[in-house]
Amino acid sequence: xxxxxxxxxxxxxxxxxxxxxxxxxxxxxxxxxxxxxxxxxxxxxxxxxxxxx
Numbered sequence: 638x639x640x641x642x643x644x645x646x647x648x649x650x651x652x653x654x655x656x657x658x659x660x661x662x663x664x665x666x667x668x669x670x671x672x673x674x675x676x677x678x679x680x681x682x683x684x685x686x687x688x689x690x
Contacts, residue, residue: 652686656679656683660675663675
């Protein structure tokens with residue numbers, strides 16, 4: 638039971654860290670007028686991974 642909770646926490650942290658890294662790398666080469674679209678796309682990916690639509 639404790640192991641299952643630990644796995645959930647670790648997976649959540651890894652997915653969150655990956656989302657932050659991908660967003661930061663993408664934002665570096667993006668002009669300001671396109672940043673909202675990039676952030677919206679990152680949000681869609683995170684929601685899909687977490688199982689929410």
